Amino acid sequence: MDIYADAIRDVAPAEKLRLVERIWDDLASQDAAILLPDWAVSEAARRRHEMLTDPELGATHDEVWKRINESRPG
Numbered sequence: 001m002d003i004y005a006d007a008i009r010d011v012a013p014a015e016k017l018r019l020v021e022r023i024w025d026d027l028a029s030q031d032a033a034i035l036l037p038d039w040a041v042s043e044a045a046r047r048r049h050e051m052l053t054d055p056e057l058g059a060t061h062d063e064v065w066k067r068i069n070e071s072r073p074g
Contacts, residue, residue, distance in 0.1 A: 008016065013034050027034065036044075059067075 011019070
């Protein structure tokens, strides 16, 4: 039984997002390096290689923001 997972499950989605933002801001404010797991480094290298091999796979800054804005309600 994971008491943290059980407690988080009952939190409203908006509150979960605020919690994640606070955790992220706290991590960003610290000077200590955050080591990435090997799988994350490998995945980043794979994606970089994929993009260098075929730049058409990516999207421009403008394309990304257009998709974001189009996905927003109202």
